[in-house]
Amino acid sequence: MSTGHPPPLSATARTSLGRKRDRGRTDRAELHAVLDEGRVCHLGVVVDGAPRVLPTAYGRDGDTLYLHGSSGASSLLAAPTGEICVTVTHLDALVLARSANNHSMNYRSAMIYGVPRRVTDDAEKLHGLRAVVEHITPGRWDVIRAPNRKELASTAVLALSLDEASVKMRGGQVVDEPEDYALDVWAGLVPVHQTYGVPVPDPALRPGLPVPGHILATFPTG
Amino acid sequence: MSTGHPPPLSATARTSLGRKRDRGRTDRAELHAVLDEGRVCHLGVVVDGAPRVLPTAYGRDGDTLYLHGSSGASSLLAAPTGEICVTVTHLDALVLARSANNHSMNYRSAMIYGVPRRVTDDAEKLHGLRAVVEHITPGRWDVIRAPNRKELASTAVLALSLDEASVKMRGGQVVDEPEDYALDVWAGLVPVHQTYGVPVPDPALRPGLPVPGHILATFPTG
Numbered sequence: 001m002s003t004g005h006p007p008p009l010s011a012t013a014r015t016s017l018g019r020k021r022d023r024g025r026t027d028r029a030e031l032h033a034v035l036d037e038g039r040v041c042h043l044g045v046v047v048d049g050a051p052r053v054l055p056t057a058y059g060r061d062g063d064t065l066y067l068h069g070s071s072g073a074s075s076l077l078a079a080p081t082g083e084i085c086v087t088v089t090h091l092d093a094l095v096l097a098r099s100a101n102n103h104s105m106n107y108r109s110a111m112i113y114g115v116p117r118r119v120t121d122d123a124e125k126l127h128g129l130r131a132v133v134e135h136i137t138p139g140r141w142d143v144i145r146a147p148n149r150k151e152l153a154s155t156a157v158l159a160l161s162l163d164e165a166s167v168k169m170r171g172g173q174v175v176d177e178p179e180d181y182a183l184d185v186w187a188g189l190v191p192v193h194q195t196y197g198v199p200v201p202d203p204a205l206r207p208g209l210p211v212p213g214h215i216l217a218t219f220p221t222g
Numbered sequence: 223m224s225t226g227h228p229p230p231l232s233a234t235a236r237t238s239l240g241r242k243r244d245r246g247r248t249d250r251a252e253l254h255a256v257l258d259e260g261r262v263c264h265l266g267v268v269v270d271g272a273p274r275v276l277p278t279a280y281g282r283d284g285d286t287l288y289l290h291g292s293s294g295a296s297s298l299l300a301a302p303t304g305e306i307c308v309t310v311t312h313l314d315a316l317v318l319a320r321s322a323n324n325h326s327m328n329y330r331s332a333m334i335y336g337v338p339r340r341v342t343d344d345a346e347k348l349h350g351l352r353a354v355v356e357h358i359t360p361g362r363w364d365v366i367r368a369p370n371r372k373e374l375a376s377t378a379v380l381a382l383s384l385d386e387a388s389v390k391m392r393g394g395q396v397v398d399e400p401e402d403y404a405l406d407v408w409a410g411l412v413p414v415h416q417t418y419g420v421p422v423p424d425p426a427l428r429p430g431l432p433v434p435g436h437i438l439a440t441f442p443t444g
Contacts (some may be wrong), residue, residue: 003392010317014269014274019400039313039316039327039414039442040311040313040327040329042264042266042275042309042311042364043275044264044266044273044274044275044307046268046271046272046273047236047274048303049267049268049304049337050304050307051266051267051268051274051275051305051306051307052236052266052273052307052333052335053264053265053266053273053275053307053309054309054333055309055311055313055329055331057327082271082272083271083272083273083277084273085266085272085273085274085285086275087264087275087276087277089262089264089277090279091261091262091416093361093422094261094358094359094418096358096359096362096421096437097404098366098367099364099366099367099368099369099373100351100352100355100363100366100367100368100373101369101373101377103354103358103366105261105262105279105358105393107262107277111274111275111276111278113272113274121332127291129322130322132325133322133325136316136318136325136327137316137318137412140318140325141322142228143321143407143408144319144321144322144325145320145321145322145402145405145407146321146405147321147322147323151322155323173422173424173425173426174424174426176424176426180367181426181428182428183367183428184351184366184428184431185365185366185431186365186423186427186431186432186433186434186437187266187379187423187424187427188421188422188423188424188427189421189424189427189437190359190418190419190421190422190437190441191418191419191420191422192261192416192417192418192419193416193417193418193419194313194414194415194416194417195414195415195416195417196316196412196414197412197413197414197415199318199410199412200315200395200410200411200412200413201317201408201409201410202328202395202396202398202409202410202411203395204395204396204398204403204409205408205409205410206403206404206405206406209406209407209408210408211408211410212408215408215412
């Protein structure tokens with residue numbers, strides 16, 4: 001039965017929280033929101049049995065995440081073998097408690113698991129790269145030079161379904177042990193923000209090119 | 223021969239950059255700087271052959287990184303099997319080029335590889351937890367209630383050597399293809415900053431407790 005709502009997030013063994021279940025979210029819209037606000041994900045792969053975690057860009061189209069990289073032999077994206085994990089994290093506050101044990105952080109994070117599909121069709125590769133560039137700055141793709149044939153050939157694009165994903169969040173204030181509230185220790189939050197500065201033009205910019213509206217719309221500097 | 227300088231970073235197959243070698247750094251002080259500025263790392267582990275990437279806190283003491291977590295059965299830190307990878311990333315700017323292909327990000331990242339040592343000695347566990355709390359906010363450990371015996375027993379502490387690590391950075395402006403500089407496309411950087419807001423006291427705070435100096439020193443809100 002379709003309700004017009006997107007399906008809830010899957011519950012698999014690894015997306016079901018073993019601890020602190022109250023921090024889990026099962027709403028697909030919350031997954032999208034965490035992904036859309038991020039700029040960098042951390043991509044986990046297994047190489048020779050050991051994990052590697054790489055910061056990289058990404059884009060989203062519906063319930064597909066796109067990743068890209070060099071198609072060169074040394075790229076980890078060139079020959080994905082098996083599963084990957086993509087994590088996007090926003091740090092919202094440091095949680096400074098009265099006891100060491102209750103120190104924490106407020107955050108929102110999304111973890112996506114799956115075996116990515118290597119995109120080979122040029123049209124879908126362009127579609128995926130468009131998603132990545134538009135994720136960095138919405139509106140950008142239509143004003144820049146698109147990849148040419150050679151650039152496209154040298155770029156690997158991976159598509160990862162958002163089918164298996166989890167979202168975790170911690171919000172709110174310090175939670176201390178009952179007996180610790182009597183201590184003369186300051187407790188509270190230190191908010192953490194990610195902000196964007198005034199755009200810095202390339203010194204080689206052609207004269208008379210103002211910062212375009214699509215950049216100002218996403219990164220207001222007023 | 224000791225020169226009084228810390229040893230340079232190791233060069234193993236996975237810490238030697240296959241591509242974009244100019245982005246690599248081999249100075250141990252740069253590794254420490256990237257780690258010390260971060261608050262959250264992304265911990266990569268392998269579970270049933272698949273990668274998992276978790277945001278978590280950490281601390282550093284010299285060339286040892288400390289991680290902590292629940293010692294409960296469902297914690298990934300409870301029974302580390304084999305290697306882990308810890309990555310810390312700072313996003314410094316979005317790099318908006320004239321061509322899709324030259325879009326990039328300015329960043330600094332550190333990746334550490336190794337098999338962590340499970341800390342079992344209570345004194346070293348406290349030492350590791352102190353490193354984690356002091357990393358969140360320097361000066362905090364000495365004003366808060368230290369873990370009691372029960373809290374210490376329920377906490378797993380891992381020590382990871384910084385012996386095998388790499389640092390990567392991209393800085394500077396857009397680099398476009400020679401023929402693209404003639405395009406009427408704005409290009410440049412959008413700086414990205416992580417900032418800290420005014421501390422928010424716990425509403426349950428005892429009256430008359432001001433924000434202490436160790437917090438104001440690290441997070442100036444003026």
